[in-house]
Amino acid sequence: MLNKIYDWVDERLDITPIWRDIADHEVPEHVNPAHHFSAFVYCFGGLTFFVTVIQILSGMFLTMYYVPDIENAWNSVYYLQNEVAFGEIVRGMHHWGASLVIVMMFLHTLRVFFTGSYKKPRELNWMVGVGIFGIMLGLGFTGYLLPWDMKALFATKVGIEIAASVPFIGGAIKTLLAGDEVILGAQTLTRFFAIHVFFLPAALFGLLAAHFILIRRQGISGPL
Amino acid sequence: MHRGKGLKFVGDSRVLHPSSRKKKGPKDYSEYPGKTEAFWPDFLLKEWLIGSVFLVGYLILTVSHPAPLERQADPTDTAYTALPDWYFLFLYQLLKYEFASGPYNIIGAIIIPGIAFMALLLVPFLDTSKERRPFKRPLPTGFMLLAIASMIFLTWESVVNVDWDAKRAAGEIREEVAVEFDENSEGYQLYSTSSCIGCHGNAFEGGLGPTLVGTGLSAEEIYDIAVNGVGTMPAGTYQGTDEELQKLSEFISTLEPAE
């Protein structure tokens, strides 16, 4: 039955080569930790992606309870953490994942850097990767505010003041981020929520797709 | 390698005939020495085994260390000192130095991070040699090691002097301790004109110091603490006369949470 459905689709869309290309491509020995233990450094990219998947899933589930509103944000986080079954774990996964994704991405970046894997022809993929790094930092910065507790508010104040110190356009950047020229409050929270949940993830998906397509087209860099 | 089922799309000019499609994708790695293996299922199994170990560690971390939640944001609390998330600490610390703050703030906030980020982004065009081994290209390796070392140093400097206990206390979720007291009473007059109010709050709710409501201490004990200090509270903070302190201690010992 499943085979027939597959054949029906395949006959029309010729999907077999797509997954064959992914499934059957040969992985060289020098990146395989089963052959050389030191090749575990090649796992950092995959682990970054794994944590990213966990972040996306746990974030989706957290929004079932979370409200981006200054009166209720903290209360909803307190509720989901203390009253909902496994709430502590789901929020914990998102909290620790946010740090782990930075750690793994940092290690992945260092691996690519020290193996010189950014060199021709892989310059573009390196730049896409640096873009992903920037987006991840943005996700960390915007996500930090959302529980609306003391450290969230005051850390964001500091962050926004740094942005405001840009010459000429600093004030405009601050207003754009905070939603108000002076107050860091209701409009800041909704903006950060929108950026954290819609804008940056959309950009992240685009760059991740580019990152993976480029890897498939160029292959992994050879042994040193 | 066999690719696809080779189905033909006869008479449809929109879809290329499979045989006319050139083989895309990277070269096989047969030119590299050693063994290669298929991505699915051989290599992916090893990756996922590592992923499983990673996941178990991750879940253990999550279960053993619940995500912290401080009390609800209160923009009026000026006693609270902010620290950003740990991966921004180095930037935060950079802005404390004289050459990167005050009139030179732009250097610490924009120029140094901007140069570092642009250098990272444009590394492939700055380091264009064919050499890939880190030891054979000392400049890129050296700069990267320098950057890592300075980030570690700055991060360390930013937290080495933080009083984590005080910070935890400042952020702790507090029970709302409502207390009924007479603002015109002699005790409150003494309290509000003394330095106590700075740390223990306008309504005894606490701040840097703990709440004074329902301490369970006698007037003598409170008197003693005010004179000799306790914990992080220094000795001799009360500036008034002994007689006033006696009255204040008695007043505080009567504070009980309202129902």
Place this chain on the structure above:
Amino acid sequence: MSNNKVTRRQFLSYTLTGVGGFMAAGMLMPMVRFAIDPVLQKKDGADFVLTDLPVADITEEPTRVDFNFEQIDAWYSSEVTSTAWVYRDGDTIVALSPICKHLGCTVGWATDSAHPNRFFCACHAGLYEKNGKNVPGTPPRGPLDMYEVRESADGLLELGPVVPNTLV
């Protein structure tokens, strides 16, 4: 090669599926349990709410009783006003929920002049008899729900949780 032997590739595929399943379960189990928590959460029986209507004043004519109670909705608590249609049936007090069993509009007693002794729902002209039984041929799919009732110590009506109609 005989069919009942597992090839190396098949073995690896099965192991891979197992490991993948383990990872998916480890990730998703807490999240799914988190998401379905409202379904599994035990609701302790709702408390009785005191109204300001003395039981002695209740007549055989259904009267509208509004009552307030504090509703806790997760992290949000609010004062909610609810309504019951209350009448006396012999020794028992009946308090019917005004929520129409068709699509959840609010019914009123004798609000349609053509049916003076019926509960009437203006949305789709649903009709109920005095005991809450839905009149056949009108849209509702069942009788009106009723509140559990009891009398407080000083003779006022108390309303409890909503239960299915037991009079019909």
